Amino acid sequence: MSSWPSPSTPSPSAPSPSTPVVQTAGVVKEYANARVLDGIDLAVDRGHIVGLIGPSGCGKTTLVRLLTGITAPTSGEVKVFGSDPTRFPASTRSRFGYMPQLPVLFPTLSVWGNLTFMSSVYGQGLRHRRRRLGELLELVELNGDRRKLLAHCSGGMQRRLALAAVLVHRPELLFLDEPTAGVDPILRARFWDHFRGLRDRGATLIVPTQYVGEAAMCDQVAVMSAGRLVTVLPPTELRRFAYGGDVVCFSMDEVLQRADVQRLAAVPGVREVRRTDVGLRFVVDDEARDVVAIEQALAGLGVTTASVEPFDPSYEDVFVAIIERDRAARGADAASAA
């Protein structure tokens, strides 16, 4: 594996490690009276990978454009490196990299030509450029295609080149809008290894993605829905957030009566009980503590438990659950407001 190019050393003017690299407060963005972002409060610490996950049109890309300074908020405050990104001087702009959602390089330039262009735009000297660009091409597996015109490259190749281009100047902060779209699973895994490598060297990455499974690769996952930030959590806590607690599945040979299920729902620590094909699924406050109580309750009912397993839904299921919960909550809010 090639060595991952490390981010540049944080500049002396950078905020202290305790200060979030990215911070937003009550950010609202409206286009033609349509509210695209609605009160976003987000803080991202240095050396973290934050995944932005949400359905299409939920405002992920708009949020990234606000953070890069391409667009300004209608109201609220955005701080990146402690400053308003719309007023970044050139020196601050060279500290971050932005990879847009669609591949945006020059189709009439070669793979190598595009990389040297971006390298020059970021003012990189000619001396070490060749070696560095070679490393990047090695990373994105385009070394053999360096003479190929971008117009003749596949969509996936263009995506990989765009990623190499954004890394060319060793940014401290990276905004990677769906960096692995169109990339095969093996290379995608390699990319994430490298993203984590960057993170370990102190870089901060904000990664909007449609691949919900990639949430597991992030340190924090910000779930967005309809322009709102639903939650920001480590991936391990998303499941608990989605279902309102720990989820445990009990398999049993017999089918319980409705009254028995209601008795089980009244066990302390149990929030919800649902029937499954093979038994019951419990949402509990604390899996370690409450499983014992449920087992005792079942024994009291004369029911033998075949197995007890923690529920391990996919991130897609978790994501769907969170979004559905959010939509339901907003629906209820709207109803009560009406």
Next chain:
Amino acid sequence: MRTSFWRTPLQTLTFMRKEITDAVHQPRLLITLVLGPFLIMGAFGLGYRETPKPLDAALVVPEASPLKSQIDTYTKHLGSYVHVVSVSSDAADASRRLQDGDVDVVVSFPADPMQDVLNGQQSQITIIHTRLDPIEQTAISFASSLGVDQMNSAVLAAIIGEGEQAAAPANDALAIADGATTKLQAAVKANDAAAIQAALADLDSSSAAIAAAARETSVLLTHIGTDPATSADASQLVARAGELAATVTQIHQQGDRVDAGTVDALATSVSSMRTQFQGLAAISPNVLAQPFVPKVQLAVPGVHRITDWYAPAAIVLILQQFGLAFGALTFVRERQLGITDVLRVAPVNAGPALIGKYLAYLLLGGAVGATLTALVVKLLDVPIAGDLGSVALVMSLTLFASIGLGFVLSLLCRTDGQAVQYALLVLLASLFFSGFFLSLGQLRGAAQVIGWLLPVTYGMQMLRDVMLRGAAPNPSLVLGLAGFGVAMFVLALLGTRRRMSATET
């Protein structure tokens, strides 16, 4: 930091290199830009008629018209303008042939021109055509006027010929006067009173005839509007005829003592009048009818053909459109590709991006201009009378101004389709307002202002002066074009800075 010091020149060069690479990867475009105009100019030069094609004409002459018998004489004068396809008295048939496109014009002669003239009116020759092109209409009108002038001249020459015939009796009277003077000199010498009286009698009758002929000739020449020298001669002739009569009267009054000196003076006067009359009668009627002919000379050395005139204009026009199209498309394409967003967040300012593009298009456009110029000079024999430095200056300034105009247009466009439309509009305006086809002098004030808003107007005048006249570029035009270019550069810089730096709201 070292990187910061080199960043701006590095960025400028990389934008320049990117644009050149971009263009080099489109070889067909570059070849078309060079070969296209050259082939068009070559085809134009080969296909252009130095003399206009004569108009195919159907002549309609009424049967009763006295012009019928002389139509061949009249039409031979129109040879270079008109090719007579048919002569008939059938006006309807001629009109049908005109509508069918068999002939270009129908020329209808009057049935009774003499009656019109006797009524104090000019007799009308009607020329009918179906051409809608204003330039062709002007040409037909011009050719018609020339043709009718030729016919009028022929009539006038005939009248003058008749006038000269009328002067013949004066010659006879002068011959008699000359003989009588000789006899008078001999009679005075011999002191022969009878002979003196006989000679004086001859002089009396002949001097009256001479005076009458002189007056008629003078009146005739005055009315037909002959040249000033001939008119002066005629007036002098009348005066001399009066003097002749007075001298004869004076000799009568001397009675028997006629002064020999007076008689000698009389002889000299008669002799010179005779010479003068013969001179007047000997002038060709055609010369008298058309005493002036134009002789047009070009004060610029060398043989100049139509391609010589249009080649510099075409080169400048191509350079303008080159700069305009590349300038107009570059930012629009970057915006459409989304690269503008990437550049917005990058540490690059408008200056390096814009200057890099300027340099690239100046180099590419310069190469196109140089190649095109070499081709027209070598293969179409278009001259370069001036120095190559001036040619390079004009081309560079034209490109500089045109690229700037393109950049400014690109700031107004959202799609490359719009940019192309703007470029085409500028091309159309250039054809009408720059002096490409019509000279600027033919345009009124407001239209001339439009012309001066186009780089091609300045470049065209200067390149024509340099290549064809060998003159240095007009300093006013150089300053005008440079000022135009600088104004466009400033506008483009401000616009690009706004586009690259400003945040969307």
